[in-house]
Amino acid sequence: MKEQKNIIEAFLKIRDSELSAALATVVRVKGSSYRSPGARMLITDDGRWVGSISGGCLEGDALRKARNVMASKRPLTVTYDTREESNQNLGIGLGCNGVIDVLIEPVNPQQENNPITLFQTITNSSEPIALATVFESSEGEAIGKKFLIDGVGKTLFNSIDQQELVELILPDLKKIFDSKRSETRLYQSKDTKINVFIELIQPVISLIIFGGGFDARPVSQLAKSLGWNVSITDECVSHIAPIFFPSADKLQLCQREFVDRDFNITPYTACVLMSHNYDYDRDVLKKLLQSPTPYIGILGPRKRFEKMQEEFLAQGIILSEKDFHRIHSPIGLDIGAEAPDEIAVSIVAEIQSKFSDRSGGFLKYNPGPIHQRDLKTNEVFKQVYLGNHKQQKIINK
Secondary structure, eight states: OHHHHHHHHHHHHHTTSSOOEEEEEEEEEEEOOSSOTTOEEEEETTSOEEEOSSSSSSHHHHHHHHHHHHHHTOOEEEEEETTOTTOTTTHHHHTOOEEEEEEEEEEOTTSTTOHHHHHHHHHTOSSOEEEEEEEEESSGGGTTOEEEEETTOOEEEEOOOOHHHHHHHHHHHHHHHHHOOOEEEEEEETTEEEEEEEEEEOOOOEEEEEOOOTTHHHHHHHHHHTTOEEEEEESOGGGGOTTTOTTOSEEEEOOGGGHHHHOOOOTTEEEEEOOSOHHHHHHHHHHHTTSOOSEEEEOSOHHHHHHHHHHHHHTTOOOOHHHHHHEESSOSOOSOOOSHHHHHHHHHHHHHHHHHTOOOOOGGGOOSOSSEEETTTTEEEOOOOOTTOOOOOOOOO
């Protein structure tokens, strides 16, 4: 999400200049690739770019292709085959072994729904949005056309002219809200064939840190470096001075009984309790149990949370299986963290793994591919948050 924000910010800076721009998007990968479908890069005609579509091997050629796109004002899909060992410019430099399709679109600042402003609207949404983008077509005019819907199936934007194709795409767009799997699909209507990249774009992760102690500072800084929205709250005003949390989006003096009133906690909000005040953490946890947050981390030893459970039970509050799944105590991944900065890495990494529905283990011991893969087509897709939180088991065939 940080990359997406950087692309939007870079575009806003050049919007009123005379520079031309293009947006490159990875729309399909077969085999191995450094970036998954959905990776984006903004390119300007002065030779600069923001974001990336690979580990550095494709950017130079994409820049050259983008200049042609800016000049012609017509989108173009480029296929990079990094499997050829003789290709010194692409495959050998990165060690990739796949076929990568990249859609390059011209960006016209005067166009109301150009690729960047449309994407800005999507990323500003507080709810997930499904986006379909045509990247191959038997009728070249269709390349770059888009179809956008929200979670209830309402059309937010559509530039695909043929209604029959729209009706074919719509069911797959709706399904992605449940499957959470980006995919490419081939559709055919009369004499028209189109390849479409369907992706689910989800809201940025929001992190609320309850407690403004010194060990909360590196957690806030690290989360912000990933592009997350970060809020800090405490009952003591001296703990939330701006000088301690210069990059935080929100500093809020909030009494524990008003947590649900003062904060909008959604399924995309992670909550971390690290006040070092047992009564405060216990009372905030009681409030959070009534919220839809999928992650509640509690700093401190296991016995601390066990004591909270005993007190809850005495009050008739029984934690469900879902509650135990989202409460993490002790907090963080087991990386041997001791110092505050190390603990921050442990905490933020655990939150990332939670929202990506990954185990957080060593990749070397994962027998399957690093990225989410469709085993039937051998295509790689983005790994996204799965609502059921069940650990995926991917087996190579």
